[in-house]
Structures are given as C-alpha cells and as structure tokens.
Amino acid sequence: MVVAAARRYGLVVVLAWVVFPAAIVLCGEMGLTFQLERAFPTSHGVPLGELRARDRSRHGRFLQQSSLGGVVDFPVEGTYDPFVVGLYFTRVLLGSPPKEFYVQIDTGSDVLWVSCASCNGCPTSSGLQIQLEFFDPSGSPTASPISCSDQKCVLGIQSSDSECSNGNQCSYTFQYGDGSGTSGYYVSDLMHFDTIAGNSVTSNSSAKVAFGCSTSQTGDLTKSDRAVDGIFGFGQQGMSVIAQLASQGAIPNAFSHCLKGGNGGGGILVLGQVIQPNIVYTPLVQSQPHYNLNLQSIAVNGQSVPIDSQVFTTSSTRGTIVDSGTTLAYLAEEAYDPFVDAINQIVLQSVRAFVSRGSQCYLVTSTSSVSDIFPKVSLNFAGGASMVLNPQDYLLQQNSIAPISLMFTKERFVENLFLHMYI
Numbered sequence: 001m002v003v004a005a006a007r008r009y010g011l012v013v014v015l016a017w018v019v020f021p022a023a024i025v026l027c028g029e030m031g032l033t034f035q036l037e038r039a040f041p042t043s044h045g046v047p048l049g050e051l052r053a054r055d056r057s058r059h060g061r062f063l064q065q066s067s068l069g070g071v072v073d074f075p076v077e078g079t080y081d082p083f084v085v086g087l088y089f090t091r092v093l094l095g096s097p098p099k100e101f102y103v104q105i106d107t108g109s110d111v112l113w114v115s116c117a118s119c120n121g122c123p124t125s126s127g128l129q130i131q132l133e134f135f136d137p138s139g140s141p142t143a144s145p146i147s148c149s150d151q152k153c154v155l156g157i158q159s160s161d162s163e164c165s166n167g168n169q170c171s172y173t174f175q176y177g178d179g180s181g182t183s184g185y186y187v188s189d190l191m192h193f194d195t196i197a198g199n200s201v202t203s204n205s206s207a208k209v210a211f212g213c214s215t216s217q218t219g220d221l222t223k224s225d226r227a228v229d230g231i232f233g234f235g236q237q238g239m240s241v242i243a244q245l246a247s248q249g250a251i252p253n254a255f256s257h258c259l260k261g262g263n264g265g266g267g268i269l270v271l272g273q274v275i276q277p278n279i280v281y282t283p284l285v286q287s288q289p290h291y292n293l294n295l296q297s298i299a300v301n302g303q304s305v306p307i308d309s310q311v312f313t314t315s316s317t318r319g320t321i322v323d324s325g326t327t328l329a330y331l332a333e334e335a336y337d338p339f340v341d342a343i344n345q346i347v348l349q350s351v352r353a354f355v356s357r358g359s360q361c362y363l364v365t366s367t368s369s370v371s372d373i374f375p376k377v378s379l380n381f382a383g384g385a386s387m388v389l390n391p392q393d394y395l396l397q398q399n400s401i402a403p404i405s406l407m408f409t410k411e412r413f414v415e416n417l418f419l420h421m422y423i
Helices: 048-056 151-158 241-247 333-347
Strands: 002-005 012-016 032-036 071-074 076-078 088-094 099-106 112-120 163-166 169-175 181-197 200-218 230-233 256-259 267-271 279-283 295-300 319-322 329-332 352-356 359-363 377-381 386-389 404-406 408-411 416-419
Parallel strands (some): 032 076, 319 416
Antiparallel strands (some): 002 012, 012 279, 032 267, 071 181, 163 169, 169 181, 329 416, 359 404
C-alpha cells in the first residue's frame, strides 16, 4: 500500500497498491530521487517503550519528466523494522570538493543540517557501519555564511527555524522532548546530484542551498548506536531544501516518499512525482504546519469502530499527521480505547490480552496463526480512500517467544493522531 501526498501547493494524498509489501509516499510533480536501504541488523532488539520515547522527542516506480530538466537521483540507505530501531536515511553531497553526508529523512521538520567540524558532542562513529563526516566551511571555497539580513534567514525566523542572537550570523537551536538537541549556524554551499533525463545521465549537477552546520549536540543525538551526520527536513517552510531548489527553478515544489515494509526495508525518495497505476486520491488538509490527512473512521473486521467524529476533526490542536520520523502510530485516547476494544472482542477467545508498560499485548500459542486470529483493520480517509491493514501490519513481535503488541499506541495528553504507516 502506498500513501502519497503533494507538498505545500499540492492538493492530494494518494493511496495505491504497489509491488512493495507496505509503504508511505509523499508526492508531487517530479525531480530528485533517493533510494533507501536497511540501516540496522535484525539481531538488535529495542523495547517498545524506547521507541515511544524516541517518537515523543519530535512528534516498479515511474518518474514523470518535465521542462525543468529531468530527475535527480541520490544513492540512499535505510531500514524499516521498529524493533531494530527503524530508521530511513539518505546521502547528500555538499561543498567543494563534494563530501558525502548521511542524513535521516524527516517529513516533520524543515531544515537540512549536518555536523560541523567544530561540533561539541557530535558522535564520531556509528553503529550503522557508516563513516561519519564533519562539514568544514573553511575547507570549501564555495561556502559562505548566511547573515541575518539574508532573505532565507528572515523566512527561517518567521517559521522558528532560525534566530539572530550572535551578531549578524544566522543561527538555529532545535530542542527535542527527550532533552536532546542541536544548535549551530547556517551556511550556503553547493549540493551536488546527478540529473536523469530519459536514458541519459548528466553528472555533477549542483545548486546552492542553505543548510545548518551543527556546532553542538546533546542527549540521544550524541549516541553512536544509530548516529548519522544530520537530518534532512522535508517540511513546508522556506528553509527546506525543496523550497530553496524550487525557488531557483531546479525542481517543482513537490516530493514523493515511499518507505518499503518487510524485512528488506528500503524505499524511494523523489523530489518530484511518482506515477503509479490504480491510484486513489484523498485531499491534504491545507494551511497546516504538518502533512495532515482527513482520517474519517477506523474499521475493524469491516465494522466501523464507534469513535466520536470530533476526534478526527482538524484544528489547531487536533488532526491526523503523516510523519516519516515517527516509528509507531499514535491515537488519541478517545480513538485508541474503542479501537482496542473492537479487536479484543474478536480475539480474546483465542489469545490472552494484557497491558505491558502502557502497551496492549497478546500472548499467542505457537500453533496459532496470527492472520487467522486477528482481524483486518481499515483506515478510511476522505474521498473514499482506504488503507487496509493485515494483522502483520499493525502487530509487532520482537522475537519468536515474545508476546505480540499493537503498533498503535495511546497518547493520553496529545490530541493529534500520528500515523507513520510502515504498513
């Protein structure tokens, strides 16, 4: 299943069956692509509570060509399984001469930032078996600092992506809910990529972009087990790389994102449009700071779950958000409790249900088939678009002897519904 959404000026989210077992896509018109690979070995287990804490801290493809000159393709890597700390990341080439940086893909933030040579607390090694790099502005003749009077900095201040508290230098500070954070300053330098037009490949294309140079990192960002060089934000504000490249006419103001499920992980990331047959459309909610969908109901085994429709209403404090950086799916309490009740009514004759560390869990005998016991779940969006989940799509099992737990979890004090949809 694929979910697709046009960015910023786009009007639709798309659901379609594809060859991938499961995926989420944010899409638009055409342009840059990123391939995704597995980041963590399957032998690494992570408690569900740790995944929840991490989430709280930041709460066959066909590419259409256009007059903008083709598709830009970036080689990328990533993973899916949340029990091995699911993480998707890509590689970008920055500076002169170009250096390669591994950056996590995040639709929930705007800015591209990487570790700076002068960084305090930045990890120097990674459990992902990748070579970490540090950006040195003094070593790139094409690099230049972003001043407070620069229009990009002005746009960043308006969206809280930048600040000017250190003379005339445009800087930033991002703090996360678990106490981790990063700060640094903005520089402008070349981003390098390959442009694909038809069957030919034009190498060494480049464009100037403003990005963050991290001088300080704290908390989980300093840990080496899942360390990358930075974060690649795909949000809607002016400091995003997409907005910058679009303003230069290099790409449309759109992107497509598919996160592949299953043990293989991977997916695609395209600055531009992915075209697939049998696409079903649902509108994006306009004028929202995040990528919001109109989720209208949840059905279990074909029966609509009795949830107050006001729970799904989009407002300044409510709504359904699709976020590539959130590992689990989070439901408001008013939606989560009747959802679990509906599942329990079907399965409790065959399994034992219990709550462990706030998560709904089930004990299933080794001779029982999960797909035979648990029902299908349907997320129903505006415009008649539905995403049907098989039991394996919404249940998690860390190993063969561990109990099964729901991939949906409850947020008692958060009214938004966060859907990651690795399903």
